[in-house]
Amino acid sequence: MVAIKNLVLVLIASLLALSPSSGETWAPGDRANPPRTSLFAQSAGQILNRDFPSGTISFLLLDAPTGRVLASRWDNPEAPIPLGSLVKPFTALAYGEHHGFRYPAHTCRGTATGCWLPRGHGNVDLPSAIAYSCNSYFRMLTAKMTAAEVSPTAMGFGLEPPAPGTAGPALAGLGNRWLISPLNMGRAYLELVRRRDQPGVREVLAGMAQSAEQGTGAEVDRALPYPNALVKTGTAPCTHSKRAPGDGFAIVMAPSDDPQILLMVRVHGIPGAQAAKIAGQMLRRIEE
Ligand SMILES: [Zn+2]
Numbered sequence: 001m002v003a004i005k006n007l008v009l010v011l012i013a014s015l016l017a018l019s020p021s022s023g024e025t026w027a028p029g030d031r032a033n034p035p036r037t038s039l040f041a042q043s044a045g046q047i048l049n050r051d052f053p054s055g056t057i058s059f060l061l062l063d064a065p066t067g068r069v070l071a072s073r074w075d076n077p078e079a080p081i082p083l084g085s086l087v088k089p090f091t092a093l094a095y096g097e098h099h100g101f102r103y104p105a106h107t108c109r110g111t112a113t114g115c116w117l118p119r120g121h122g123n124v125d126l127p128s129a130i131a132y133s134c135n136s137y138f139r140m141l142t143a144k145m146t147a148a149e150v151s152p153t154a155m156g157f158g159l160e161p162p163a164p165g166t167a168g169p170a171l172a173g174l175g176n177r178w179l180i181s182p183l184n185m186g187r188a189y190l191e192l193v194r195r196r197d198q199p200g201v202r203e204v205l206a207g208m209a210q211s212a213e214q215g216t217g218a219e220v221d222r223a224l225p226y227p228n229a230l231v232k233t234g235t236a237p238c239t240h241s242k243r244a245p246g247d248g249f250a251i252v253m254a255p256s257d258d259p260q261i262l263l264m265v266r267v268h269g270i271p272g273a274q275a276a277k278i279a280g281q282m283l284r285r286i287e288e
């Protein structure tokens with residue numbers, strides 16, 4: 001990721017010397033927001049399309065500071081679809097709004113308490129529930145929650161709110177009731193980073209760092225020469241015309257202390273933890 005940062009800095013220096021000719025929207029003199037990533041965007045897009053040509057992989061690469069799309073291969077990224085556990089951070093923040101940002105501890109007993117991991121995650125707090133995407137923890141957290149409670153938080157992050165009447169675990173992305181645009185979801189994660197010092201957000205981001213180290217996003221750090229990412233994974237009902245049991249999602253932001261890019265990946269027919277592996281490989285290729 002140091003390499004990306006250096007590349008970006010070199011591009012800033014070279015592009016500031018040129019008149020803006022990239023076709024990007026950019027107010028001249030706005031030094032905080034120059035068209036710094038045009039060349040990086042072009043080459044990253046070429047690399048990802050060349051090295052990951054499979055039609056089963058969709059991706060969005062965003063510039064973290066601005067939310068601008070640097071490269072993408074995703075049909076209708078603005079059309080709302082089920083995104084599974086990617087909503088969990090926002091569900092947790094909505095819970096926090098109504099409970100003084102105090103999060104209960106919980107014991108996940110696996111299948112017995114409705115988790116995807118049959119043997120269970122044992123004792124979990126909010127960061128580890130994010131890191132391991134513990135469904136049991138989020139079933140507990142959302143047991144009494146309603147769409148009306150979650151909607152203001154969701155909309156505050158630019159997400160489509162859950163349909164009126166949605167309640168319980170569906171508010172944590174279990175099932176397919178809450179539909180959100182993938183592009184809006186990517187940008188909502190960038191907003192999380194902007195609010196990193198706010199209560200609740202700290203725990204969520206700690207969980208995403210833990211995910212990359214040892215949770216469902218561990219394959220991302222494993223793929224990187226300098227492991228340093230924030231990750232959230234999700235698995236959701238497939239929305240492709242050729243149906244699979246599910247689609248895996250991973251959102252990766254790097255570097256973790258000051259994200260410069262966000263990569264969102266969807267892979268047809270595999271769980272989110274495996275989609276994270278592909279996301280890690282993609283990040284590594286554009287970092288090289
Ligand atoms: Zn669990």
